[in-house]
Amino acid sequence: MKVEDIKQRLEEIMAKLQDDEVAHGLEDDLAKDILTAIAHGESNAQDLAMEAIKTYELDFERWRA
Numbered sequence: 001m002k003v004e005d006i007k008q009r010l011e012e013i014m015a016k017l018q019d020d021e022v023a024h025g026l027e028d029d030l031a032k033d034i035l036t037a038i039a040h041g042e043s044n045a046q047d048l049a050m051e052a053i054k055t056y057e058l059d060f061e062r063w064r065a
Contacts, residue, residue, distance in 0.1 A: 001042060001048060006048060006051040013055060013058060017060050024060065024062050024063065030055065034048050034049070
């Protein structure tokens with residue numbers, strides 16, 4: 001996984017901010033994919049994590065059950 005991949009997915013999330021449920025699902029999927037990449041030895045783990053944290057700056061409701 002590359003930082004550019006994450007940036008693209010962040011753009012996809014931003015495009016869905018009007019739908020909290022969809023945006024939150026995309027955010028969760030991104031986090032899972034990043035963690036999986038890191039667990040499999042991705043060498044740029046810190047860079048990936050720094051990009052992933054940016055999702056928490058996005059303004060949408062995050063509902064948990």
